[in-house]
Amino acid sequence: MAxxxxxxxxxxxxxxxxxxxxxxxxITAQVRKAVGKSGVSDGAAVVYCxxxxxxxxxxxxxxxxxxxxxxxxxxxxxxxxPEFRHAEGNSAAHLKASAVGSGATVIVNGGKLVLGTxxxxxxxxxxxxxxxxxxxxxxxx
Amino acid sequence: MAxxxxxxxxxxxxxxxxxxxxxxxxITAQVRKAVGKSGVSDGAAVVYCxxxxxxxxxxxxxxxxxxxxxxxxxxxxxxxxPEFRHAEGNSAAHLKASAVGSGATVIVNGGKLVLGTxxxxxxxxxxxxxxxxxxxxxxxx
Amino acid sequence: MAxxxxxxxxxxxxxxxxxxxxxxxxITAQVRKAVGKSGVSDGAAVVYCxxxxxxxxxxxxxxxxxxxxxxxxxxxxxxxxPEFRHAEGNSAAHLKASAVGSGATVIVNGGKLVLGTxxxxxxxxxxxxxxxxxxxxxxxx
Numbered sequence: 001m002a003x004x005x006x007x008x009x010x011x012x013x014x015x016x017x018x019x020x021x022x023x024x025x026x027i028t029a030q031v032r033k034a035v036g037k038s039g040v041s042d043g044a045a046v047v048y049c050x051x052x053x054x055x056x057x058x059x060x061x062x063x064x065x066x067x068x069x070x071x072x073x074x075x076x077x078x079x080x081x082p083e084f085r086h087a088e089g090n091s092a093a094h095l096k097a098s099a100v101g102s103g104a105t106v107i108v109n110g111g112k113l114v115l116g117t118x119x120x121x122x123x124x125x126x127x128x129x130x131x132x133x134x135x136x137x138x139x140x141x
Numbered sequence: 142m143a144x145x146x147x148x149x150x151x152x153x154x155x156x157x158x159x160x161x162x163x164x165x166x167x168i169t170a171q172v173r174k175a176v177g178k179s180g181v182s183d184g185a186a187v188v189y190c191x192x193x194x195x196x197x198x199x200x201x202x203x204x205x206x207x208x209x210x211x212x213x214x215x216x217x218x219x220x221x222x223p224e225f226r227h228a229e230g231n232s233a234a235h236l237k238a239s240a241v242g243s244g245a246t247v248i249v250n251g252g253k254l255v256l257g258t259x260x261x262x263x264x265x266x267x268x269x270x271x272x273x274x275x276x277x278x279x280x281x282x
Numbered sequence: 283m284a285x286x287x288x289x290x291x292x293x294x295x296x297x298x299x300x301x302x303x304x305x306x307x308x309i310t311a312q313v314r315k316a317v318g319k320s321g322v323s324d325g326a327a328v329v330y331c332x333x334x335x336x337x338x339x340x341x342x343x344x345x346x347x348x349x350x351x352x353x354x355x356x357x358x359x360x361x362x363x364p365e366f367r368h369a370e371g372n373s374a375a376h377l378k379a380s381a382v383g384s385g386a387t388v389i390v391n392g393g394k395l396v397l398g399t400x401x402x403x404x405x406x407x408x409x410x411x412x413x414x415x416x417x418x419x420x421x422x423x
Contacts (some may be wrong), residue, residue, distance in 0.1 A: 001162040011423075012324065012391050041151065043423065044187050044278060046326050046387050050398030052342040058243040059235055060193040067249035069225045070239060077218050077236075077359050084351045091351035094341055095359075098352060098382050099237050102340040102401070105187050105387055106245055108151050114276060116191030119243070135396060137389040139186065139326060139423040141152075141281045183294065185328050185419060199384040200376055201334040210366045210373035211380060218359050218377075241380050246328050246387055248419040250294050255360045255417060257332030260384070282293075282325065 003019045011038045011138040019125035019132050024057070026045070026118045031106065031138035032113050033137050038138035041111045046137045053093035053127035056134070057102040061120030074126075079133040100124050108138065152179045153278040160266035160273050165194030165198070165208045169261045172225070172247065172277055173254050179279035182252045189244040189276045194234035194268035196241040197275070215267075234267035241265050249279065293320045293420040301407035301414050306339065306349045310402045312390065314395050314420050319419035323393045330385040330417045335375035335409035337382040338416070343402030356381070356408075375408035382406050390420065 013034040017025055027047070035045055049056050061067040074096050084091040104121060105113040115121070123134055154175040158166055168188070176186055184276040190197050203212040215237050225232040245262060256262070264275055295316040299307055309329070317327055331338050340391055342348040356378050366373040386403060389396040397403070 011202040012389065024342065046389055048387075048389050048396070050396070050401060052340075052348075052398065052400050057239045058193075059239050062399050063227055063229075065225075066193075066232060066235050069222075069227050069237050072224060073219060073222060073232065073236050076222070078355060081351075081355060083354060084347075086345055086347040086351050088345075091348060091355065094348050095355050098339045098341050101242055101383055101386070103387055104242070105189075105244055107153065107187055107189050107214070107276055109199060109278070114189070114278075116193065118193050119191060135389055137326060137391070137396075139280060139282075139421060141421070141423050185421060190386050198380045199334075200380050204360060204370075206366075206368040206375050207334075207373060210363075211377050214363060214373065214377050216359060217363070242383055245383070246330075246385055248294065248328055248330050248417055250419070255330070255332070255419075257334065258332050260332060268398055280421060280423070282423050 008113040011062055013136045015134055017123055017132045020129045022071060022125055022128050024122035024124050026120045027123050031121050034136035035108055035113050035138055040108055040138045040140045043108045043140040044131050045106045047121055048104060048135045051132055052131055053090050053097055055097040055124045056094055058085050058104050059122060059126055060118050062118055062141045089125045096126045154277045156275055158264055158273045161270045163212060163266055163269050165263035165265050167261045168264050172262050176249055176254050176279055177279035181249055181279045181281045184279060184281040185251045186247045186249055187244060187278045188262055189249045192273055194231050194238055195273060196238040196243055196265045198241040198244050198265055199260050199261050201259050203259055231268045237267040293417045297416055299405055300412045302411045304353060304407055304410050306404035306406050308402045309405050313403050316418035317390055317395050317420055322390055322420045322422045325390045325420060325422040326384060327390055328419045329387045329403055333335040333414055335379055336414055337379040337406045338386045339382040339386055339404050339406055340386050340401050342400050344400055354414050360383060372409045
């Protein structure tokens with residue numbers, strides 16, 4: 001679109017994040033902003049993490065103890081193991097990334113992101129500290 | 142569309158479910174129905190759970206023992222833990238929700254949902270009893 | 283399109299795979315090829331596994347020890363259990379399939395699959411040996 005200096009479209013957005021500790025970072029506001037900027041009324045927003053030791057999940061946005069408990073329990077279910085061979089030593093982080101998944105697709109209806117009352121979209125950092133990127137693509141249809 | 146009393150489109154559907162026990166509820170029929178009603182011939186169906194202690198997964202639709210074994214093993218991998226701090230006491234359910242994921246995207250081709258022979262779409266209830274909602278958005282393209 | 287002998291479109295692709303052992307099979311090249319053939323410039327690629335003891339994940343494409351460690355740790359988190367009742371004896375494989383998920387949605391921008399530098403798309407075989415199929419649907423929008 002001309003007003004955007006030749007960008008092919010306005011439905012693809014990139015954001016950066018300083019992920020200083022292992023945590024779930026609430027990115028719901030950015031995803032909503034992307035949907036608003038896209039002008040898409042009906043479709044879906046694909047939220048995507050291009051890193052292999054981080055992921056995207058949707059979970060409770062109210063009590064911070066939920067995220068704390070999730071991080072604790074992920075560490076118990078997917079601990080570092082002496083048998084791991086990957087030289088970087090972050091295989092547990094790679095596994096947590098595959099367990100939560102590299103992306104989430106959220107419905108857009110009437111120009112709004114369709115999230116449940118208690119849902120937030122989270123960027124999950126499992127191998128801090130890192131400067132991270134995530135993408136939002138708003139599909140129309 | 143005018144014939145639908147002003148609804149913006151017919152590709153977004155909501156369903157409710159009485160989830161009385163921890164279980165995987167087969168919602169394949171509703172997803173197929175949504176695809177049929179949408180009139181979309183080619184695209185994808187986004188099946189979405191707006192709750193944080195429930196999720197969506199795709200797994201075997203034939204032997205009910207598969208679902209029974211999955212529920213048992215999820216309880217073993219992600220048990221309730223004395224270290225959990227979330228006051229509602231359902232952190233394990235929140236974790237299972239993030240492990241299976243809040244949604245699934247299934248391809249639509251020739252007007253049909255493209256599922257494997259043994260695949261069903263399941264609503265996974267991890268914190269019963271609840272009256273739940275799930276959404277189906279059919280994307281065209 | 284007429285040149286394709288009456289196929290409804292060229293955005294839906296099926297591939298087969300000989301999955302002789304429990305492993306993650308790198309299918310990134312096929313997904314890229316599907317995106318190229320589709321001619322879709324902006325949208326998303328839905329990569330889908332129609333089997334219930336296999337799945338799709340996105341993880342590191344550089345050091346093969348990462349995949350080796352992931353397989354090892356998935357076996358530890360989701361082991362075979364004496365309490366399982368499913369007669370086929372592959373409940374652990376069904377669980378791993380739900381843990382990694384049956385599909386992944388990757389953004390397409392400017393005709394390219396938007397993957398991170400170290401990301402590859404993997405078909406995850408948990409119940410070998412099998413001849414498997416996976417689908418790629420390229421959504422435009």
